[in-house]
Amino acid sequence: MNIEPKLKFIKSNRNKDQLVVNNKYVYNLYSSDKKGNKSYIYTFYKTINKCKSMSKLNSTNHIVAYNQEHNHIISEKKVQRAKAKSEIKKQIQKLNNPLIFQNLIP
Numbered sequence: 181m182n183i184e185p186k187l188k189f190i191k192s193n194r195n196k197d198q199l200v201v202n203n204k205y206v207y208n209l210y211s212s213d214k215k216g217n218k219s220y221i222y223t224f225y226k227t228i229n230k231c232k233s234m235s236k237l238n239s240t241n242h243i244v245a246y247n248q249e250h251n252h253i254i255s256e257k258k259v260q261r262a263k264a265k266s267e268i269k270k271q272i273q274k275l276n277n278p279l280i281f282q283n284l285i286p
């Protein structure tokens with residue numbers, strides 16, 4: 181298949197760079213080199229399940245390597261939560277007002 185996956189860049193709780201592929205798979209930034217090539221791995225499942233899924237992006241954020249092999253169930257809830265948190269954080273940084281945070285929590 182030659183369809184390029186949909187990519188979205190978010191920040192983790194600890195302000196680390198994460199990559200969401202096709203709105204489903206969340207990868208943590210693992211390494212980047214001087215040319216701007218970046219490797220993302222499925223850190224959480226890597227330790228527990230030894231998941232081999234990873235993706236590599238070049239400096240223009242195009243996928244140059246992608247392994248979709250997952251040996252576990254993907255938690256969509258977890259992905260949605262991660263994206264929501266990242267969005268809230270962005271809003272807070274934009275407004276720089278801690279009171280907004282309380283209003284966003286249901």
Ligand SMILES: [Zn+2]
Nearest residue numbers: 222231233250
């Ligand atoms: Zn996996």
